[in-house]
Amino acid sequence: MNTQAWTYLFVFLTFGLYLGIAWWSRVRDTKGFYVAGQGVPATANGMATAADWMSAASFISMAGLISTMGYAGGVYLMGWTGGFVLLALLLAPYLRKFGHFTVPDFVGDRYESRVIRIVAVLCALFISFTYVAGQMRGVGVVFGRFLGVDVTVGVVFGMVIVFIYATLGGMKGITWTQVAQYWVLITAFLVPAMAISFKLTGVFLPQAGLGAELLGESVSLLSRLNGLQAELGFGPYTDTFVGRWDKVNVFCVALALMVGTAGLPHVIVRFYTVKSPRAARWSGFWALLFISALYLTAPAIGGFARYYMLSSLNGSTAENMPGWYHSWEKTGLILWLDDGDGVMRYTANEDNEVFRAGALSPAELSGLRVAHQQWIDTEGARGADARVEMRARGLSGPDPDIIVLATPEMAELMDWIVAFVAAGGLAAALSTASGLLLVISSSVAHDFYYRIINPAATEARRLLVGRATIGVAVVVAGIFGIYPPGFVGQVVAFAFGLAAASFFPVIVLGIFWKRVGTVPALCGMLAGIGLTGYYIISVVFFGMEKWTLGLTPQGIDPQGIGTIGMALNFAVTLALTPLFPPPSAEVQAMVDSVREPEGISPAVDIDSAPEH
Amino acid sequence: MASLPLSSDAEKARACLRVYWRRNLILMSVLLVIWAVAGLGCGILWADWLNQYSLFGTGYPLGFWFAQQGSIIVFVALVLIYALAMNRLDRIHLAELSDLDAEAVKAEAASIADAPKGGAQ
Secondary structure: OOHHHHHHHHHHHHHHHHHHHHHHOOOOOHHHHHHOOOOOOHHHHHHHHHHHHOOHHHHHHHHHHHHHHHHHHHHHHHHHHHHHHHHHHHHHHHHHHHOOOOHHHHHHHHOOOHHHHHHHHHHHHHHHHHHHHHHHHHHHHHHHHHHOOOHHHHHHHHHHHHHHHHHHHHHHHHHHHHHHHHHHHHHHHHHHHHHHHHHHHOOOOHHHHHOOEOOOOOOEHHHHHHHHHHHOOOOOOOOOOOOOOOHHHHHHHHHHHHHHHHOOHHHHHHHHOOOOHHHHHHHHHHHHHHHHHHHOOHHHHHHHHHHHHHHHHOOOEOOOOOHHHHHHHOOOOOEEOOOOOOEOOOOOOOOOOEEOOOOOOHHHHHHHHHHHHHHHHOOOOOOOOHHHHHHHOOOEOOOOOHHHHHHHHHOOOOHHHHHHHHHHHHHHHHHHHHHHHHHHHHHHHHHHHHHHHOOOOOHHHHHHHHHHHHHHHHHHHHHHHHOOOOOHHHHHHHHHHHHHHHHHHHHHHHHHOOOOOHHHHHHHHHHHHHHHHHHHHHHHHHOOOOOOOOOOOOOOOHHHHHHHHHHHHHHHHHHHHHHOOOOOHHHHHHHHHOOOOOOOOOOOOHHHHHHO | OOOHHHHHHHHHHHHHHHHHHHHHHHHHHHHHHHHHHHHHHHHHHOHHHHOOOEOOOOOOEHHHHHHHHHHHHHHHHHHHHHHHHHHHHHHHHHHHHHHHHHHHHHHHHHHHHHOOOOOOO
16 A cells, blocks of 8 residues: 555544544533533643644644754744743643633733733734644645645645534543544654664664764764764754854744743643643643653654755765655655756755745746756756756755655655654644634633623523634634735744733733732733734834844844743833722732632632633 | 631631742742753753753753753653642642631630520620
8 A cells, every 4th residue: 555545544544533532522511612521631631732732833844943943943842842831830720720711811800801801812813813724734735745635625624624523522522632633643753753763873762862873883963963064054953053043032032932832822721621720730741741752852853854864865866866855856845956967965055956846836846947957958058047046035955844744754664654644744733723723712702702792692602602613713714724825934923922922921910919900911911912013014024124122133033022022011011000000809809819729719610610 | 706716717827828829939939940040041041051061971962952852851840840849738738727727616616615505696
C-alpha cells in the first residue's frame, strides 16, 4: 500500500474514532455543553489541554522555524511553555474559585462594567477567530500534501467533522476527543524523531541525541552543524543573537508570547473542566508534562533535520539526490534552480540554488523555470536567472513546514509512519480548532446573548444559540482557511500581543489587588490595546519604521510589542487607581472569598456557573 | 448574641486566612522568580555568557540548552511543586479552620447550656 492509501486509512480510522467519542458523550444541557458536566479526571484533562494547546502550528511549523532560526527558535518554546506556568500559578486557580467560566464573564463582574465585558468579548472573539482560521488552513494543507486532495475540499471536510463532534458533544465531547487526538499526535511526532536521532547518532532519545556525537565520529552533532552553517554562510546554529533579533528583541518577543499565552481565552477555560481547584492544579501539571513531550522533541527534530538537509543536499547531483527530495519537490515546498554545473548548493549566499514556491502560482513558477532553463542552456545569452527573482521575493531556502512532514522520509521510515504523521497533523489542527470554536460559542451565547441581550433566555434557547454559533463560526473559519488573507501568520502574532496587552494585566490586577476599580481598568485595557494595535498595523501593513524606544538599535519587532503594551496597561491602571473610587463592597467580598483554602466555603458548583 | 469566645474565634479565623494568603503569595513569588531566572534569565539575558560552557557530558552549549530544553524542564518542575505545595497548604489551613469552627461550636453549646432557662436567646 502506498503512502496515500495509508493516509486515507489512518484519516478514516481516526475521524471515525473522534465521531464515535462525540456520539458517546452527546450533551443535552448547557452545563455539559460548556464545562463537560461532571468534571473530567485530572490526567485526562491534562491530555486534552495538551492537545488543545498544540495547534497545527506547533505540530507542523514549530520544528521548522527552529531549524531555520537556531537558538532564537527557543522564543516559541519558552514563550508557550512559560506562559502556561504563568497561567497555572497566577490565573487559573483563582478564576476557578471565582466560579466564572469565561474571561469576559470574570472581568465584567469584577469591574462591574458592561463596557469592559463587551471589549473583552470582542478581544476574545478576534483572538479566537484568528487562531481558528489558522487551524482550518492547516487542515487544508495536510489534506493537500498527503492526500493529494484539493485544499478547499480538505478544509470543507475538516469543517464538517469538527462541526459534527463539537455540536453533538459540546465541551465533554471535545475534551474526550482531544484525549484521543493527543495520543495520535504525540506518537506521530515522536516516532520519526526517535528514528532520525537513532540514524544520526545511535541514540534513541531525541533530546539526548541532539547533544550527542555523530555516529561513528568523535565530534558532536551540534558542533558539526555549527561548522556547516558557518561554511555555508548561515550564522552558527547555537549562537545567540546572530539573526534578525538582538537580545532586547528576543526578550520582548519571548515575554510577549509568555504573557499573551497566559491570557488566551481558549486555554484558561480548560481549567474549568475538572471537579475542584485541587484537581485543576494537578491537571495543570499533567498538561504541561504532556505538552513538554512535544516541545522538548521539536528542537531535536529541528536540529537533526537541519543537519541532515544541509549535509545531504549540498553536493548532490540529479543522479544521487535523496529520495525524500523527489517526493517533496512536487509540492513546491522545495525546489532546485541549478546554476548550470549540475551540483546542488544550499547556502546563505548568492550561489544558493534551493528555493520554495511560496505564494507563486503554478503558472508564474513554470514561467520562471522555463526562463531559467533557457538561461542555463544558452549560458546566459537568453532567458533569465530565476534565482535572482526568487531571492528578491524572499523565497530562498525550503519552506520550514517541510521539516516535520519530510523527517520520516529523511529517516527512511516505512510508508505507514509517514501517513501517520498526516493523521497527527490533522489531530493537532482539529483539537485546537474545536477548543477555539467552543470559546467562540460561549462568548457569543453566554457572554453576549445571555448576559447582555436576553437574561431571561431558557436553557434550550441558550443551547440552540450555542450550537448555531458553532455552525456559523465553522463556516467563517473555513472561508478564512480556504482564502487566507496573506497576512495570517502576522495576524496570529497580533492575537498574542493583544492578549498580552489587554487581558493579562486586568485579570492579574483583578485577582490580586482589591482596590482597582472600573475606570482605571478600562483605561488600562484601551491603552494597551491601542498601542499594540496601532504599532502592529502601522509597521506590518503600512511599513512604518520600527520604534527603538531607546532600547535597541534594531527597533522593536511587532511580535514583541505586546510586552510594551502590557507594561503600558499596568502603568496606566496603577496610576489611575488611587484617583478613582474602589469597587463596591460586593466585589471586594468576592475577591476576598478567593483567598481561602478550598473547602471552607461550599464548593463552587462549576456546573451551574452558566446559570449565574 | 455571641459571647466572648466566639468573636475571638472569628478573629483567629481571620488571622488564619491572612496567614494562608500570605503563604500563598510567598510560594507563588518564589516560584515565579525561579521561572524568570530559568527562562528569561538563563535562556535569554545570560545565554550568550552561558554558551561558553557546555552541558556536562554533552555537546550542548549551555545557553542554547537552557533556551531549548532546560527552561521547559524547570517549568514542568515548577508546576509540579506548585500543585504539591499549594494542595498541602490548603489541607493544613482547612484543618486549622475546621478546628476553630469546632471549638466555636463547642463554646456556643457551652454558653447555651450555662444560660438561664427561658433566657434571652
